Amino acid sequence: MLGEFNALNEREYEILKDAVCWVTVLVAGADGLIEKKELDWANKITGIRTYSGPKTLQEFYKEVDTNFAEKIESCINFLPSNTESRNKELSEKLSELNEILPKLPPKLGFELYNSYTRLAEQVAKASGGVLGFFSVSGEEKQAMELHMLNPIEYNEEEE
Numbered sequence: 001m002l003g004e005f006n007a008l009n010e011r012e013y014e015i016l017k018d019a020v021c022w023v024t025v026l027v028a029g030a031d032g033l034i035e036k037k038e039l040d041w042a043n044k045i046t047g048i049r050t051y052s053g054p055k056t057l058q059e060f061y062k063e064v065d066t067n068f069a070e071k072i073e074s075c076i077n078f079l080p081s082n083t084e085s086r087n088k089e090l091s092e093k094l095s096e097l098n099e100i101l102p103k104l105p106p107k108l109g110f111e112l113y114n115s116y117t118r119l120a121e122q123v124a125k126a127s128g129g130v131l132g133f134f135s136v137s138g139e140e141k142q143a144m145e146l147h148m149l150n151p152i153e154y155n156e157e158e159e
Contacts, residue, residue: 004060004104005104006061007105012100012103014051015096016100017060017064019069019097020046020064020116020119021072021075022094023094023119024038024039024119025076025086026087026091026094026143027123027124027143029083030087030142031139031140033159034076035126039069041122041123042068043069045119045122046065046068047068049115050062053115057108057115060112092148093151094146094148095114098149100148101113101150108151109152109154110152110154113151117145117149
């Protein structure tokens with residue numbers, strides 16, 4: 001486990017990593033159809049985050065990026081195929097983050113929360129629209145807001 005995450009136990013840390021798959025599948029499948037281009041885009045984003053974005057998350061995303069495509073496939077295979085049941089289960093899993101994120105240093109929790117919400121938005125925009133991008137269905141729009149997560153606030157002036 002990475003040093004910045006040392007306030008967590010191994011299970012909590014694994015949940016943080018698994019949440020990247022859960023967000024991807026929740027948003028990609030919100031409209032009832034998990035499209036390959038949505039999953040491919042999430043895979044690409046995860047890879048980019050290993051060297052871009054907040055430095056505090058780059059090593060985390062290197063761990064997440066290891067076999068990410070296979071992890072998503074496994075996640076999809078073990079979840080219910082019914083959209084409503086799958087979304088309910090994923091929402092319940094993601095709500096576990098509400099107990100974990102506040103245990104992290106404030107800036108790290110804030111950055112990780114934001115990385116999940118940005119991923120949700122990017123996956124939602126990966127299908128439809130002009131040249132196959134930037135059109136979001138109503139179901140995906142609702143899913144990408146990740147209502148099951150409590151927002152993490154951070155004020156740099158408080159440090």
